[in-house]
Amino acid sequence: MKKILILLVVLPVVCLSIGYGAGMYVSKPSLGPESEAHSTEKHETDHNAAAKSDDSDLHAGEAHPEGAKPIVVKLGQMIVPVYKARSVTYVVMNLGVTVPNLAAAEYYNLGENASKLRDSIFVSLKLSAEGRALRGVTIDTEKLSHDITAEIKPKFSEINDVLFLAFYKKDVARS
Numbered sequence: 001m002k003k004i005l006i007l008l009v010v011l012p013v014v015c016l017s018i019g020y021g022a023g024m025y026v027s028k029p030s031l032g033p034e035s036e037a038h039s040t041e042k043h044e045t046d047h048n049a050a051a052k053s054d055d056s057d058l059h060a061g062e063a064h065p066e067g068a069k070p071i072v073v074k075l076g077q078m079i080v081p082v083y084k085a086r087s088v089t090y091v092v093m094n095l096g097v098t099v100p101n102l103a104a105a106e107y108y109n110l111g112e113n114a115s116k117l118r119d120s121i122f123v124s125l126k127l128s129a130e131g132r133a134l135r136g137v138t139i140d141t142e143k144l145s146h147d148i149t150a151e152i153k154p155k156f157s158e159i160n161d162v163l164f165l166a167f168y169k170k171d172v173a174r175s
Contacts, residue, residue: 070098070160071105075118082129087171091134094166095121097159104158117156124151134169141167 075095082089097117099105108114125148128134133144141164148162 070100071102072096072098072163073105073108073114074165075108075114075121078118078122078125080122080125080129080134082134082169084135087173089134089169089171091125091129091139091167091169093164093168096163096165098161098163099158100160107158117152117159120152120155121148121162124148139167139169 073096075097077092077094080091080093082091095118097108099108108117125134128144128147133139133147145162145164149159152159152162
């Protein structure tokens, strides 16, 4: 009886730990020559960005040339429920914003500043959820991004554009 009880307790724990270990192993990126080159390149750009932080503060007000890419600051995932008569649609999105320079990117990478920006975007999305913008079969993300940018631009003047890095929705029937 004790052996059966031990098997019923120990066997699931062993299987769970093996599954967890396998999941951690599978989720790691492969360390091929491409990923090593990418990590080295990222480390060099991070090092160069840190070295030039004093220089970026001096040029914070300057605009970049048209050929330069704006800097994208990732804000994380957000879920907005849209209530309908017979269902609830959950709109899931990964948000990002574009900023003109590294000083603004560093500012919005801080937790409290990113939270204020996320809250402002969430309020705008909730207002959109009450209207028709998020209720249709298809959602025009370009128009939604433009509307949100226009709403938050007075409070956050450094933000050039609000981006949806990933965007999907799921309808769940009400019971």
